[in-house]
Amino acid sequence: MTARVEFKNIGQRFGEFVALDNVNLDIEAGQYAVLLGPSGCGKTTLLMILAGFISPTEGDVLIDGKSYNDVPPAKRPTTTMFQDYALFPHMTVEANVMFGPKMQGAGRKQASERAHSLLQMVNLWDARDKKPHALSGGQRQRVALARALAVEPDVLLLDEPLGALDLKLRRQMQDELKAIQREVGTTFIHVTHDQEEAMAIADKVVVMNHGKIEDSGPAHRVYLQPASLFTAGFMGEINLIAATLSGISDGVARFASPFGNIDLPASSILTKTLNPGDPAQLGIRPEHFRLADSSEAVSLGSAVVRNCAFFGAHLRAILSPEAQPDLSLIAHYAQSQKLSDGDRVNIKVERDAVIVL
Amino acid sequence: MILRLKSLGMAGYLLLLYGFIFLPVATLVLFSFQEGRFPIPPFNGPSLKWYQAVFSDHKLTSALTNSLLVALISSAFACVLGFMAAYGFARYRLPGAAAIKATISAPLTVSYLIIGFGLLVSFNLIGVSRSLFTVGIGHVVINTPLCFAIIYASMGDHQLNIERAARDLGAKDWQVMLRVTAPMLMPSIIAAYFLSVTFSWDEFIIAFLLSRFDVTLPVEIWSLLRSGLNPKTNAVGSVVFLISVVIVLLLEFTIFRRGALRDRQS
Numbered sequence: 001m002t003a004r005v006e007f008k009n010i011g012q013r014f015g016e017f018v019a020l021d022n023v024n025l026d027i028e029a030g031q032y033a034v035l036l037g038p039s040g041c042g043k044t045t046l047l048m049i050l051a052g053f054i055s056p057t058e059g060d061v062l063i064d065g066k067s068y069n070d071v072p073p074a075k076r077p078t079t080t081m082f083q084d085y086a087l088f089p090h091m092t093v094e095a096n097v098m099f100g101p102k103m104q105g106a107g108r109k110q111a112s113e114r115a116h117s118l119l120q121m122v123n124l125w126d127a128r129d130k131k132p133h134a135l136s137g138g139q140r141q142r143v144a145l146a147r148a149l150a151v152e153p154d155v156l157l158l159d160e161p162l163g164a165l166d167l168k169l170r171r172q173m174q175d176e177l178k179a180i181q182r183e184v185g186t187t188f189i190h191v192t193h194d195q196e197e198a199m200a201i202a203d204k205v206v207v208m209n210h211g212k213i214e215d216s217g218p219a220h221r222v223y224l225q226p227a228s229l230f231t232a233g234f235m236g237e238i239n240l241i242a243a244t245l246s247g248i249s250d251g252v253a254r255f256a257s258p259f260g261n262i263d264l265p266a267s268s269i270l271t272k273t274l275n276p277g278d279p280a281q282l283g284i285r286p287e288h289f290r291l292a293d294s295s296e297a298v299s300l301g302s303a304v305v306r307n308c309a310f311f312g313a314h315l316r317a318i319l320s321p322e323a324q325p326d327l328s329l330i331a332h333y334a335q336s337q338k339l340s341d342g343d344r345v346n347i348k349v350e351r352d353a354v355i356v357l
Numbered sequence: 358m359i360l361r362l363k364s365l366g367m368a369g370y371l372l373l374l375y376g377f378i379f380l381p382v383a384t385l386v387l388f389s390f391q392e393g394r395f396p397i398p399p400f401n402g403p404s405l406k407w408y409q410a411v412f413s414d415h416k417l418t419s420a421l422t423n424s425l426l427v428a429l430i431s432s433a434f435a436c437v438l439g440f441m442a443a444y445g446f447a448r449y450r451l452p453g454a455a456a457i458k459a460t461i462s463a464p465l466t467v468s469y470l471i472i473g474f475g476l477l478v479s480f481n482l483i484g485v486s487r488s489l490f491t492v493g494i495g496h497v498v499i500n501t502p503l504c505f506a507i508i509y510a511s512m513g514d515h516q517l518n519i520e521r522a523a524r525d526l527g528a529k530d531w532q533v534m535l536r537v538t539a540p541m542l543m544p545s546i547i548a549a550y551f552l553s554v555t556f557s558w559d560e561f562i563i564a565f566l567l568s569r570f571d572v573t574l575p576v577e578i579w580s581l582l583r584s585g586l587n588p589k590t591n592a593v594g595s596v597v598f599l600i601s602v603v604i605v606l607l608l609e610f611t612i613f614r615r616g617a618l619r620d621r622q623s
Contacts, residue, residue, distance in 0.1 A: 053521065073525045084515070086522035090540040099536075100526035151526055 002187050003064040003077060003154035004029045005050065011058035012045055012211075019045045020056070021211040027204065029064075032181050032188045034198040037208035037234070043191045046208070047157050050189065051080045063155060077154035081161055085144040087132040093143050094119065094128040100151035111150075118146040121180065138169045145177070149184060156181075158190040162197060170194075174201050195235050199223065207231045225270055229357050232283050239329045241282040243356075245274050253356070255282065258324040259300040262354075269356040281357045286316070288353035289331035291345060298354060300347035303329065308339045315339060321347060382598060389591035407592040417593055420577035423489055424558060427573055431496035432504075432553035436546055438497070439504025444534060447512040448520070465502045472498060473563035480567070487569040495563040500553040507552070511545035551608040555601050 005027040012020035020042045027033045035043040048054040050061055052073035061068050068076055079100070088096050094115050101111035119125040122142035132140055141161060148156055161177070162170045178201045181188045192198055198205050199219040206216040207230070214234075215227040226232040229240075243257035248266050255262045262282065274280060290297055303319040306328070310316075314332040317339055321327060329347070333339065390403035411417050442461055446454060464472060476495050477487075485491060516538065523537045524530075539546065561575040568576060574597060581590050 051525065073521075074527045074529075078525075080522070080525050082518045082522055084518055086518040088519060088523070088537055088541075090543070099523070099528075103523075103527035103529075103532065147522075147526070 001077075001152045001154050002029045002185050004062075005155055005187060005189065006062040006065075007046065007050075007059065008062065009059040010046065010049060010056050010061070012042070012049065012054065013057045018211050020049075023059070023211070023213055025206060025213060025216065027187060027189060029187055030185050031203045032178065032201055033190070033204045033206060034202035035189065035191045035206045035208060036193065036195060036198040037214075038193060041208040042211040043206075043208050044159055047080075047159055047189060047191050050155070051078055051157050052076050053080075078157055079148040079151055079153035079155075080157045080159065081144050081148045083160045083163055085132075085140050085164075087140060087143055087147070089132055092129050092131060093124060093135070096132070096143055097147045097150050100147060104151055114150050115146070118150055121183070122146045122176075137165050138173060141165065141173060142176075145180065149180075149186070153186060155187045155189060158188060160191055160193075162192070162194075170197065171200075177201060199235075207234060209234070224353075225355060226283075226357070227270065229281060229283075232355070232357060237286050237330055239284045239286070241284070241327070243280050243282050245269075245276050245278050245280055247276045255280065255356070257282065258327075259321070260323070262298055262300075264298070264351065264354055264356065268352070268354055271357055274356070283355040283357055284329075284349050285353065286330045286332040287314070288350045289329075289333065290348040290350065291333060291337060293346070293348060296351050297348040298351050300349060302344055303347050305339055305341055305343045305345060308341055308343075310335070317345075319345070319347060385591050386595045386598065389588055389595040391588040391591070407588040408596075410589050411592045411596065414589075417574075417577055417581075420572055420574045421596070423571055424574040427489055427493050427496060427564075428554045428557040431493040431557055432500060432550050434493075434497045435500035435504045435553050436508075436550045438501045439506075439549060440508050440539065440542070440546060442501075442505045443509035443512055444538060446509060448517075461505055462502045464499055465506070469499060469560065469562045473566040476563070477566050487567050489568065489571045489573075491567040492564050492573060495567050496553075496557040496560060499560070499563065500556055503556065504549040504553055507549040508542060508545050511542055516541055547611070548608060551604055555604050558601060558604070559597060 005025075007023050007025040010020050010023040012018075023042075023046060025046075035046060037043045045054060049056045050063075052068065052071060052075075055070060063077055073080070088099065091099065094112070097115035097118055098111040101114050102108075106114065115128075116125065119128055122145055124139060124142055124146065127135060127139060132143065135143065141164075144161075158177075162173050165173060174197055177188070177190075181201075190198075190201065202219055204216060205219050205222045207214045207222060207226075209230050215222050215231040222231060223235045226235060232238050241257055241259070243255040243262065246254040246256050246261070248254075251266045253264050253266045253269060255264065264282075269280075271280075293299075300321060301323050303321040305317050306320050307318040308315065311332075312335070314335055315337050317331050317333060319329040319331055321329060331347075339345070389407055390405070391401065391407070445451065446458060451457065473495060476491070476498065480487065480491055519541065520533050520537055523533045528536065559575055560573075561579065564573045565576050565579065572580075574593075578590065578593055578597070581593070
């Protein structure tokens, strides 16, 4: 049970407030898509439009090529898993899962078989007679998942499903969600503001801001080659250096910057229209800084280490470059490096990893 | 030292307050066990003979049954009506909702005398003769706003997503109400029911105005009192009091305990 989802020119206004502005998005059948963005970006509104709880001011929602405007939630091949799980507090875990099939006309035996197989899948068969209040947060989340899947939806909508869990459980549950999605093959659309969660589970990450889609694609592409400055900043920490394009020749783009001329492969220019003389931002992720010299590295002169902290997996340093002392660069170095505040280092950056926006 | 005095003072105040509230009831109950013919000091008992007199008095026992019937049935109607009104106001945006809500709650502020009188006139007008049925209608009128207020207060947005989820899973509106909303609100529905039962149980004015041959217990007690005080009136008063206490205790131990337990666990 799976289906392709298309949003066509979706617009949503709440009075004067524009929640969604001409949103176009395709999600393939069986894909795990994650809508990612800060609060108020419209991601939950988009999900609620697909669920049928909100009807859009403009545009069409297509599921499996069929328009579902003005079809109530119950009549859509979608099921929503709510942020607060919305379990029925007066019913046992098993009765919660059986509710959907029963409402859709299944007999008692059929509904109970369905509940049995789903509760086994989420490892909660032993807790079938408990009430939701006797379960832990992670268990409630799994009951909600089983209940939503019990009606065999083509598309499962998850509204910040892991938001109420602590970090460790969240990481564990996101692996479980992904495994279950692979098992059932249903299209999952998941809303979150946690970019690590998004990258960990999504086949397709959709970055949203101010009611618009900023970028969408596989996690590595969105992270390494973001389509916009917003995406670059939202997906993770990034250092931005103002520069001007001097010219492009033989596939090499030369930029004038406070650090002198910087030569980069022309393919690192991600915005399509950049002419000589245009201002640009050079983006460098903290993990692309190196201490050792190599021919593949761009040199940005020397810098003073202002603040250095051990983060376990890496060493995080804040650098004050000599060429532009008021700029702070955040660099991650290997955990084995010995650095302390006040040290002087040469700034080296992997050439292929620099992006131009 | 000052602290001791302060807490002594508070204890004294509490004693006075409870004395003020419960002394009349205690006196009533005490003299229901009087051996002699007048419920006045000195106390010479205890004796159960007046209770025996109450339960062998056919008029009193049938009034007691009438009262229970009216209380149980009219409260059920009041609860269903109150619940449906609360559901409507909490879940739908109605034109003029504030005004309708005020109108529904209005009987709470109008005196029972006026309501009873109004009903009496109305029943006369449409030619319905006075009976236990009309008393029951009167009690539905006074208790529906109460049930509405209690149930409406317990409906919040936190149940909204649960109802949405039920609808999303294919439940129709009436199924959501019956299988999800009502069970979720059961503690407050039962609280409203029992409170309504106690109110109906000892309501006098409306019962007096709207009944004729079959009367409820308060009306029967009133006619008993007209023939003067005797320990039998004390005994029947004690029975009324006892039943009210039992209802309140039932409420306390079933509903409120369970709610508190659940709050602690979640």
